[in-house]
Amino acid sequence: MDEIEIHEFKKAKLNEPVMIEGLPGVGNVGKLVAEHIIHELNAEKILELYSWHFPPQVLVNNDGTVSLSKNELYACKSKEQDLLILSGDQQSVTNEGHYLITETFLDIAQQYEVSRIYTLGGYGIGQLVEKQTVLGAANKTELVEEMKKYGVEFREEEPGGSIVGASGLLLGLGQLRDIPAVCLLGMTSGYLVDPKSAQAVLTVLCRALNLELNMQAMKDRAEEMEKVIERLKEMEQAQVPRMREEELGYIR
């Protein structure tokens, strides 16, 4: 096995596609969006990437079969805009791997003459989010202005310093290759998978790509999650007084 191993199933014929990256991360926001797009557009898997920089483990699927840790690239032709969608179940667990795997995907982006990259993720604020917000960062000044038109917010203090992993490196290493790239970060608590934040990111992305997508599946997941959060809140409120009693009993 090589350090990075690519299993290419098919060369897609795409016209200056946009690459969308949604790998696991904060609130799983990026991955939720990428998977939704893959599903709704019926995108086709064109390659898998394996690497010893991924965790040394297999995922067990619901049917009892296993899948080795990997990243996957999907392709999709559409009237508005051809797409390459990068998703997967893991990011690198080593420093070096993050750089090398990102470079590999930038090589592929260049082979496909990608016109722009959107990286998607969550920005954890440590508390429940009241108003859905999508923060942005870009590797060219003019992209910042363009993104503001689609409702992306750019704030001096946020996303507080740095963007870690593939979502950040595709911008940083893309800059060195002069590939325009934007990062869209959905504000999220950071504690839970957050389909509501994913919905906000997806809305902005569709606007930017002039893409119409059925959002129902994402809305359903967001509503389910809302119910989970309500239950968690109730449990928390119910638990606080009980805990206090125990402590009192314990000290006396």
Add this chain to the structure above:
Amino acid sequence: MDEIEIHEFKKAKLNEPVMIEGLPGVGNVGKLVAEHIIHELNAEKILELYSWHFPPQVLVNNDGTVSLSKNELYACKSKEQDLLILSGDQQSVTNEGHYLITETFLDIAQQYEVSRIYTLGGYGIGQLVEKQTVLGAANKTELVEEMKKYGVEFREEEPGGSIVGASGLLLGLGQLRDIPAVCLLGMTSGYLVDPKSAQAVLTVLCRALNLELNMQAMKDRAEEMEKVIERLKEMEQAQVPRMREEELGYIR
């Protein structure tokens, strides 16, 4: 020293052997089973594998001599089924090492034209196990069905996501090489070496391999362990009130 160093003592003449992996892990279940089979079938050591991905240490044997961290492969011819048994005192401590060492053993498996791989381990549930259960995962759909016949359980929620280390990677990397492989995980608390869980795994494995083995040594170890657990339970019960008194005395 190379990154991975193989000391081969002998080429075994085997007929489409099955490879069984039992390296250290949760409850030491896999290793207990592998060692029992090696001992009962009087299997012969055919190679040792050393690597700088193992911990930088030696084990001290009871006679005062030392053994460098290693993995070992044993061979055994039998009427029912020839076997290659992989055991050892360590697994890789690096991410990369896990992949490279597994690939090395898959190379050897292919040289010996292995027909199937069984990887063995424990699945820790964080509490004492009431009913011995063997959970499974496989790298081909048809193996799932076959294994159910031998009493292996496949559950949607368990083994909760992922199988880490050699037991998982032999399936995942074996899948890429089209080598059929099954993982058998004995349910165990995860806190103690668990020969009882090992006995359950061994029973299933013998059924699958149509192998008859004297199980007495394993039963004896399981009974000994039962006594240890009884003592631990008693100690725990005895200790709780005493601890409370101390705390009270401490606070007053």
Add this chain to the structure above:
Amino acid sequence: MDEIEIHEFKKAKLNEPVMIEGLPGVGNVGKLVAEHIIHELNAEKILELYSWHFPPQVLVNNDGTVSLSKNELYACKSKEQDLLILSGDQQSVTNEGHYLITETFLDIAQQYEVSRIYTLGGYGIGQLVEKQTVLGAANKTELVEEMKKYGVEFREEEPGGSIVGASGLLLGLGQLRDIPAVCLLGMTSGYLVDPKSAQAVLTVLCRALNLELNMQAMKDRAEEMEKVIERLKEMEQAQVPRMREEELGYIR
């Protein structure tokens, strides 16, 4: 991408320059000094160094654009002394990277026929510093004596054992190449960015280089920081009794 990648913008024509290193570290003392000098002398950036040993992330600038983790080298000609100034937003996060990146900068130092290296940093003492002090270490005995003339203190017990990272390795690896190098460490609490300590280090460095610099910007930052510390002290004093009440209320 190579393990270490250098983007050289320009070969500077310098006369036996002195190299000054100020990378992020304790109290950010070194970086504050390096940035002040770069700004005041209007030094020109001559190269950037990227490496997979830096954290896999981008910094988000205030205007919404991003910068990949990097080190930077600036050049500046002046009447008294030509300078090469090394700064950046990161140090290596791997053991190996620390050595390799330092070696790379020593190669560059030798190409420019650097006459001496000054490395700058903070020495954290775990409490607020009463009297600003600059501690020193050097890779040649005669440098110790020379530095004492500029007010650098050398103490048997301090800087307690070892100097970690680029500030230390430039001295240690420089010693093997016979490049004279001095480390100046401003005493600092270690809890906060410390422009006051940076001011003390800068004062000593200017004396050693016979350099006159406008210190106003640094003084302003130090004064701002003083105010922050005053506020923190007040908050702490205000909080202590409040916290005690809570605890009492909580226990009763």
Add this chain to the structure above:
Amino acid sequence: MDEIEIHEFKKAKLNEPVMIEGLPGVGNVGKLVAEHIIHELNAEKILELYSWHFPPQVLVNNDGTVSLSKNELYACKSKEQDLLILSGDQQSVTNEGHYLITETFLDIAQQYEVSRIYTLGGYGIGQLVEKQTVLGAANKTELVEEMKKYGVEFREEEPGGSIVGASGLLLGLGQLRDIPAVCLLGMTSGYLVDPKSAQAVLTVLCRALNLELNMQAMKDRAEEMEKVIERLKEMEQAQVPRMREEELGYIR
């Protein structure tokens, strides 16, 4: 800089020397013994080994100069037995480095036709040691018997499983090269530098090597340490009631 870099000052002319390793470790026992022998026999430094597997730092000496992390090899001719003594201020901080650096020293051992290796260290038991004891391990059965004659103890349960680092790997990797090697571990608390334990190890080693050494310096250090321990015990006894009072005052 190479991964491992050797600066050889001199080829020593030695007759089947014994190699003694005493690098930093538990209670610093091994290093104390090695340094004592180097000093008493006036051994000559013949090489230094640098590596990026050592911590990326320099030590600051009492005179303000610095030393890069390194290992050192000393040679000494004597009537009884020529010696090669390995000491230094660091061990590898990476897994791989431990193996590679040990292999490098075994290469050197073979160049010098070393007849045997003694590795020295401490065995931490988590409490003050009542009776000085030296535990042993060896990479050949006959060495176990020989060592018992010099007062080395071999116990089934101790040194509890494994010997980590150079002291262990010189035995384990030495075994693969058929170089006889013994590890001597002085029992020690593990909390403090322990010259008394070092004295015990040195006594056994001198007996085994038929070497007479002035032990006064070691005895003096051991006595100093005894005083430190007495003071620590007194402080502890004095502190316990004081702490209790504080707690009472705090709770009421």
